[in-house]
Amino acid sequence: MPPAISSASFFIGKGGGDLISFGSGQPDLPPPQQIFEAQRRFKTFRYGPVQGEEKLRAALAKEYPGARAEEFVVTNGASEALDLLLRAAATRSGKVLLPKPYYYSYPHNVRLAGMTPKYYRLRDGKIDFDEFEAQAKGCRVALINSPGNPTGSVQDIAVLKKIEAFARRTGTILISDEIYKDLIYERENYPMKGETVCTINSFSKTYAMCGLRVGYVHTKDKDLMAKMVEIKSHTSMNTNVLAQEMAYEALQTPKRHIAQQMKVWRSRRDYLYESMVGLGLDLWKPEGAFYVFPKFKDPTRAMHDLFYRYHMITYNGAWFGDPSRLRFSYALDLAKIAKGMERLEAFLNKEYRRYT
Amino acid sequence: MPPAISSASFFIGKGGGDLISFGSGQPDLPPPQQIFEAQRRFKTFRYGPVQGEEKLRAALAKEYPGARAEEFVVTNGASEALDLLLRAAATRSGKVLLPKPYYYSYPHNVRLAGMTPKYYRLRDGKIDFDEFEAQAKGCRVALINSPGNPTGSVQDIAVLKKIEAFARRTGTILISDEIYKDLIYERENYPMKGETVCTINSFSKTYAMCGLRVGYVHTKDKDLMAKMVEIKSHTSMNTNVLAQEMAYEALQTPKRHIAQQMKVWRSRRDYLYESMVGLGLDLWKPEGAFYVFPKFKDPTRAMHDLFYRYHMITYNGAWFGDPSRLRFSYALDLAKIAKGMERLEAFLNKEYRRYT
Numbered sequence: 001m002p003p004a005i006s007s008a009s010f011f012i013g014k015g016g017g018d019l020i021s022f023g024s025g026q027p028d029l030p031p032p033q034q035i036f037e038a039q040r041r042f043k044t045f046r047y048g049p050v051q052g053e054e055k056l057r058a059a060l061a062k063e064y065p066g067a068r069a070e071e072f073v074v075t076n077g078a079s080e081a082l083d084l085l086l087r088a089a090a091t092r093s094g095k096v097l098l099p100k101p102y103y104y105s106y107p108h109n110v111r112l113a114g115m116t117p118k119y120y121r122l123r124d125g126k127i128d129f130d131e132f133e134a135q136a137k138g139c140r141v142a143l144i145n146s147p148g149n150p151t152g153s154v155q156d157i158a159v160l161k162k163i164e165a166f167a168r169r170t171g172t173i174l175i176s177d178e179i180y181k182d183l184i185y186e187r188e189n190y191p192m193k194g195e196t197v198c199t200i201n202s203f204s205k206t207y208a209m210c211g212l213r214v215g216y217v218h219t220k221d222k223d224l225m226a227k228m229v230e231i232k233s234h235t236s237m238n239t240n241v242l243a244q245e246m247a248y249e250a251l252q253t254p255k256r257h258i259a260q261q262m263k264v265w266r267s268r269r270d271y272l273y274e275s276m277v278g279l280g281l282d283l284w285k286p287e288g289a290f291y292v293f294p295k296f297k298d299p300t301r302a303m304h305d306l307f308y309r310y311h312m313i314t315y316n317g318a319w320f321g322d323p324s325r326l327r328f329s330y331a332l333d334l335a336k337i338a339k340g341m342e343r344l345e346a347f348l349n350k351e352y353r354r355y356t
Numbered sequence: 357m358p359p360a361i362s363s364a365s366f367f368i369g370k371g372g373g374d375l376i377s378f379g380s381g382q383p384d385l386p387p388p389q390q391i392f393e394a395q396r397r398f399k400t401f402r403y404g405p406v407q408g409e410e411k412l413r414a415a416l417a418k419e420y421p422g423a424r425a426e427e428f429v430v431t432n433g434a435s436e437a438l439d440l441l442l443r444a445a446a447t448r449s450g451k452v453l454l455p456k457p458y459y460y461s462y463p464h465n466v467r468l469a470g471m472t473p474k475y476y477r478l479r480d481g482k483i484d485f486d487e488f489e490a491q492a493k494g495c496r497v498a499l500i501n502s503p504g505n506p507t508g509s510v511q512d513i514a515v516l517k518k519i520e521a522f523a524r525r526t527g528t529i530l531i532s533d534e535i536y537k538d539l540i541y542e543r544e545n546y547p548m549k550g551e552t553v554c555t556i557n558s559f560s561k562t563y564a565m566c567g568l569r570v571g572y573v574h575t576k577d578k579d580l581m582a583k584m585v586e587i588k589s590h591t592s593m594n595t596n597v598l599a600q601e602m603a604y605e606a607l608q609t610p611k612r613h614i615a616q617q618m619k620v621w622r623s624r625r626d627y628l629y630e631s632m633v634g635l636g637l638d639l640w641k642p643e644g645a646f647y648v649f650p651k652f653k654d655p656t657r658a659m660h661d662l663f664y665r666y667h668m669i670t671y672n673g674a675w676f677g678d679p680s681r682l683r684f685s686y687a688l689d690l691a692k693i694a695k696g697m698e699r700l701e702a703f704l705n706k707e708y709r710r711y712t
Contacts, residue, residue, distance in 0.1 A: 240598075
């Protein structure tokens, strides 16, 4: 069961007042102040272009080397971006290569587009290129997600370049989900390039605008772009014009806004990772996004015990295709993280010792 | 070619300064003032419930006799409402019954959900129940649209009750697209009722909020509702939370706001209809929405001549499944409608006489 459904019905109204949530995948930091001004100023609620406002697409083009406004379609978040892209790329019983573990919606999105998911296994969160290439045989589309959810992993540039070359050589449509591109601790983002590359991004994570639902696809593939715009003209029309104006304003935010927030994210990442290592958990150090993904014996039981006895929300790795782990988001403040780690320590010293 | 694509590429940048558009399907009247206050006030951009804000759904429930908040899902306009509903109802090679003429997206939406469209022919815009019933055989889903686009027709209550009974008797999923429900000149809207009825509506037409993209589905079918919410959790997540707040505020608008706008719509409808009758055109008097649908010899040629020689935008009936007519929207002020009718008269007295 996907967490969007299961967690809602499972967690809501049960936790009591001191519930600490390591569940949510949304930033708790504030959005840039400028978007509130755009919000107040905007007054025109007529239909906009289905592809997205020209002004916003032109501003996005400046963020991608060599890109042009017509290579973007603005969508209802990264979710619609992926849905639209897969519907546009769909062929009857086509196969789509996904990482495993994966963001929990991916396999559903593939099936909803009438295609079949196939998987390449990540090794401690990292892509093994040989495995990727072997599994990609016969796939019309392949997807990578760096920084990754639920892994927090950032892929090595050498591997990303091999994947670019693979896509160029084979003509495979390569979806690069880069929605955490501004949340990388170790280096700058490496934006994937190529004629068949379709980059998905969103304003949700970088600018804390989740509920406003603004995302986009960037691609140089004109046929795919035309198909996406045509499908969207029937399935949702323009993305909310007010939210697009706010997204445009968010893009004007000085980069130091992002840099300042990165300090906060990094300190949380370091604290949480080191705490878990100190508690003897088996996990890798995430280089991006805001998740850690430690191993547990019987994660489903651990998730339930942590919730019912220690009032902590965590997400089951099984929802993401890895039944040996739990996902902890660190989109919450350090004091709460610290309190959560005390509870986790108590859990490990009590219930968990009795697990087989 | 659907007008969302074709009209954009065809019309934009060609018309010059005195272009008169009878093309657009969006109200030119202002939205209620209250929504601007909601716009300024709202400050929380976190993810919302995928099904839609509880507050908005509770307010919607009051608009439908015997309805409850959990029977609604709030969508990115009526477009996503229909897309989501068809995807939730889809069976492999299922058939969906549509009116002909139809809103131009319907057949595309059906195919995008992996199903096949089938048609019942309207007679001068009206449903012939025997024809509807005969064609509905073997269809999993049937759709009605009253008031209709492009017809402007409002269906008789006696016929609507027969269709309700048919749906009850056969278990057919009945989609009732009522997005023009507040634009009826002759009577109150008759909201379709029944266990298998799925009503689609939106804030676009009643409240002139097209670009904000808020629509919804109302249904008592719990399985369909659960499927729609699950699909939406993967394909777009919550509808824009700010737009939902504005939609909630729009619902609080006194009904006299709608009544006042109806006077404007009615005077335009009467003026345009009587002008066209006076010019000898063959059309029925529309009872709802804001379209007239007159017959033309060679409508494609007429549309081009009207555009290039008389600077008037009209939409080709062929885009809506009726190649014998042109659609004129009257979402523009009376002075422009009058000027357009002068041009139409000149066209009819000159070019059009040479048509065969």
